[in-house]
Amino acid sequence: MIGNKRANILLLLIPTLAIMAFFLLSILAIARDSFNKFVSPGIMEPAFTLENYLMFFTTPAYLNVLYRTIRISLVSTALSLIIGYPLAYYIVRGSPLIRRVCTSVTLFSFLTSILVRVFAWRIILGRTGLVNRVLNAFGIPSSASYLGTELAVTIGLVYFLIPFVVFTLVGVIDKIPIELEQAAKTLGANEIITFLKVTLPLSTPGIMAASLISYCLGMSAFIIPLLLGGDQVKMLANIIYDQCMFVVNYPFASAAAIILLVISLVIIVVYQKIVTRGLKY
Amino acid sequence: MRRGGNLELVNVTKYYGKTLAVKNISFRVNSGEFFTILGPSGCGKTTILKIIAGILKPDSGKILLDGEDITNIPPYERRFGYVFQNYALFPHMTVFENVAFGLKIRKLSKEEIRERVQEALRMVKLEGYENRYPRELSGGEQQRVALARSIALRPPILLLDEPLSNLDAKLREEMRAELKTLQRKLGVTTIYVTHDQLEALSMSDRVCVMSKGKIEQIDRPMEVYRKPKNFFVANFIGEINSFEGKVAEIADSYVKVKIGDEFVFCSRTTNKLMSSERVIVFVRPEDIMVSASPISSDNIFEGKIVNSFYMGDRIQYWIRVRNRLIKAYSRKIFHGNQVYVGWNKESSYILKVE
Numbered sequence A: 001m002i003g004n005k006r007a008n009i010l011l012l013l014i015p016t017l018a019i020m021a022f023f024l025l026s027i028l029a030i031a032r033d034s035f036n037k038f039v040s041p042g043i044m045e046p047a048f049t050l051e052n053y054l055m056f057f058t059t060p061a062y063l064n065v066l067y068r069t070i071r072i073s074l075v076s077t078a079l080s081l082i083i084g085y086p087l088a089y090y091i092v093r094g095s096p097l098i099r100r101v102c103t104s105v106t107l108f109s110f111l112t113s114i115l116v117r118v119f120a121w122r123i124i125l126g127r128t129g130l131v132n133r134v135l136n137a138f139g140i141p142s143s144a145s146y147l148g149t150e151l152a153v154t155i156g157l158v159y160f161l162i163p164f165v166v167f168t169l170v171g172v173i174d175k176i177p178i179e180l181e182q183a184a185k186t187l188g189a190n191e192i193i194t195f196l197k198v199t200l201p202l203s204t205p206g207i208m209a210a211s212l213i214s215y216c217l218g219m220s221a222f223i224i225p226l227l228l229g230g231d232q233v234k235m236l237a238n239i240i241y242d243q244c245m246f247v248v249n250y251p252f253a254s255a256a257a258i259i260l261l262v263i264s265l266v267i268i269v270v271y272q273k274i275v276t277r278g279l280k281y
Numbered sequence B: 001m002r003r004g005g006n007l008e009l010v011n012v013t014k015y016y017g018k019t020l021a022v023k024n025i026s027f028r029v030n031s032g033e034f035f036t037i038l039g040p041s042g043c044g045k046t047t048i049l050k051i052i053a054g055i056l057k058p059d060s061g062k063i064l065l066d067g068e069d070i071t072n073i074p075p076y077e078r079r080f081g082y083v084f085q086n087y088a089l090f091p092h093m094t095v096f097e098n099v100a101f102g103l104k105i106r107k108l109s110k111e112e113i114r115e116r117v118q119e120a121l122r123m124v125k126l127e128g129y130e131n132r133y134p135r136e137l138s139g140g141e142q143q144r145v146a147l148a149r150s151i152a153l154r155p156p157i158l159l160l161d162e163p164l165s166n167l168d169a170k171l172r173e174e175m176r177a178e179l180k181t182l183q184r185k186l187g188v189t190t191i192y193v194t195h196d197q198l199e200a201l202s203m204s205d206r207v208c209v210m211s212k213g214k215i216e217q218i219d220r221p222m223e224v225y226r227k228p229k230n231f232f233v234a235n236f237i238g239e240i241n242s243f244e245g246k247v248a249e250i251a252d253s254y255v256k257v258k259i260g261d262e263f264v265f266c267s268r269t270t271n272k273l274m275s276s277e278r279v280i281v282f283v284r285p286e287d288i289m290v291s292a293s294p295i296s297s298d299n300i301f302e303g304k305i306v307n308s309f310y311m312g313d314r315i316q317y318w319i320r321v322r323n324r325l326i327k328a329y330s331r332k333i334f335h336g337n338q339v340y341v342g343w344n345k346e347s348s349y350i351l352k353v354e
Helices: A005-034 A051-058 A060-093 A096-111 A114-125 A130-137 A150-175 A178-186 A191-202 A204-219 A223-229 A236-245 A250-278 B045-053 B095-105 B110-123 B139-151 B169-186 B197-203 B221-226 B231-236
Strands: A037-040 A043-045 B007-016 B019-029 B034-038 B060-065 B081-083 B157-161 B189-194 B206-211 B214-219 B241-250 B255-259 B262-266 B278-283 B289-291 B299-310 B315-321 B324-330 B338-343 B348-352
Touching (some): A005 A250, A051 A060, A051 A250, A060 A096, A060 A150, A060 A204, A060 A250, A114 A130, A114 A223, A150 A204, A150 A223, A178 A191, A178 B045, A178 B081, A191 A204, A223 A236, A236 A250, B019 B045, B019 B060, B019 B214, B034 B045, B045 B157, B045 B189, B095 B110, B095 B139, B157 B169, B214 B221, B214 B231, B231 B241, B231 B278, B231 B348, B255 B348, B262 B299, B262 B348, B315 B338
Parallel strands (some): B157 B189
Antiparallel strands (some): A037 A043, B007 B019, B206 B214, B241 B278, B255 B262, B278 B348, B299 B338, B315 B324
C-alpha cells in the first residue's frame, strides 16, 4: 500500500460508497414509486397507498406468476446442480482428455451470448426443430412446438445456469485433497461410497453457494422466459417489463419489483440461516 | 490377530506420461517384516507404495499377496492399511468416526465397531479422544489417528508414506520407537517409505534403497551401512569421505590404493580387483581419529582444520589434507589447526567405479 493506511481506506471508501449509493438509491426510488397512485399510462400521483401491493396479492393471475417463478427457479436450480456437479467433478478429477472436453463444453456455452443460446433452443424446440425431426426420423409423428411451455423455459434456464454451477463447484471440489478419496478407498470404500461419505459432504459449501447463485439468477430470469415461454409462460421479470413498457403503470411495476426483491432476499436469508446452523465444518 | 501377509512385486514398471517413474521393480516382503523403501525425493518410492495399495495401476508387472495375483484388484478390495504423509483424516468426522470408517463399511455390529475403535485408539495411546475433530489435534495426534484408522481393520499389509516427516525432531524420535513397538506387537507386514536414512536404519528388518526408479540394494540395515553395493548407496546412507584412485598393490592382508600422490591402505575385499583398476575409496567420518600429535594407524595424514561445527555431543571437523576435504568427528577441542587424522585399513571401503 502506498502512503498511510488511513488515507488508503478513505480513498477506497469513496468508490465503494458511490456504488452502494447507485444501487441503494435506485432501489429506494422504485420503493417510493410503489406507494404512488396509478392515474393513467405514464402518469402517477404521489401518495402512500398500498393498493399496488394489494392488487398483486389479490389477483390470481399475478400470484400464479409468482408461484411459477419460484417453482421454475427451484426446479432449474436442482437440475443444474444434478448436471453441473458431475461436470465439475470430472473437470477436477478426470483424465486429461475428459478434463479438456468438460471444460471446453462448459466454457464455450458460457462465453456464447445468451441471446444466441436462447435462439438456438427456439430452433431446437420449435415445430420444425431438431426434437421433432429426430422423433419423426424414428417414426414418431410429432409436429407440435415445445415452445411456450414451462418445460422449454426450464430447459433454457438450466442450460444457462450450468456454467455458473460448474465454476462454483470446480473451485470447491479442487480444494478437497485427493488423498482423502484415496484414503477412503484403502479403507474399503468403492467409488460410490467414497463420493457419498467423503466428497459430497466436503463439497456442501460449494453446493450451497452454487444453488444460491442459480436460484437468484432464476428468480430474475427475463430473456429466457420471454423467448422460450412467450405469452403462455411469463415469469415475474416479464410482468414487471410488461407493466413498465406496455401498461406504463409505474407504481404497480415498482411494487412487483419490490416484491421480487423482498421474496428473493427472504429466501436467501432463510437459506443461509439453515446452512450456517447445519454446517459444522 | 491375523499374522501379516507375504507380498511380492514382480517387474513392476510405471510411467507418468513419457516420464519413467519406476522400472522392473521386484522384491519380496516376508510376513511380519518391517521393510523400508529408502531413497531421495523423486526416486519412485511413493509410486511403488501407491501401486501396492492399488491407488495407482502399474503399466506392467504383477503384485502378489500370499501367492495370489492382486494386480487387478481395486484398492477397496485389497484393504491394505495406508498412512498418508499428511494423514488424510476426514475433517468432517470425529476421531471415532474416522477410525470407524473402514469398520462401518465392513458392516460390523455397533458393539464390535466400538470395541475395535477403542482398541485401536488404546494402541496409539489416544483413549479419550473419540469426540474430537482432526482440526483440534496436533500433528503427532493426527498421525496417530491415521495409524489407528488403518490398523483398526487389521490389514494383512500396512503401508506408511513418510509418516514422520511433518513432525519435529523430538516427536519423530518418540514416534519411531512407538511405531516399531506397535509393529512388533501386531506382527503386521509393514512397508515404510522414507528419505530419512536414520529412520530406515533404526526401524527396519530390511532396507530397500532406491534411486531414479531402480532398486540399488536390498539388505539388512547393518549390511547396507557397512557393505554398500555402489557409490550411490554408500553416499546416501550415513556420511562418507570418498576419493577416486587406482589400485596400486594387492597383498594378502591389504589393498593399497593410490589417491592423488598419497596411498591409502584398505582391507582385503571380496571384490575381484585388478592392478591399476580405477576405484572409489570411502571412509566414514566416525571411523577417523583426529589428534594434535601423530597417531599410530594404518593410514595417517597431516592436515589443517578449516571448519568446525559444535554439535553438543561431539564436534564435526572439516580438515584439509593435501587438496582434499575430510570430515571427521572428535570430542576434543583443538587449539591451533594443525592436526593428524588416521584410520585403520578396515575402515577403508573400496567400490568399483561404474
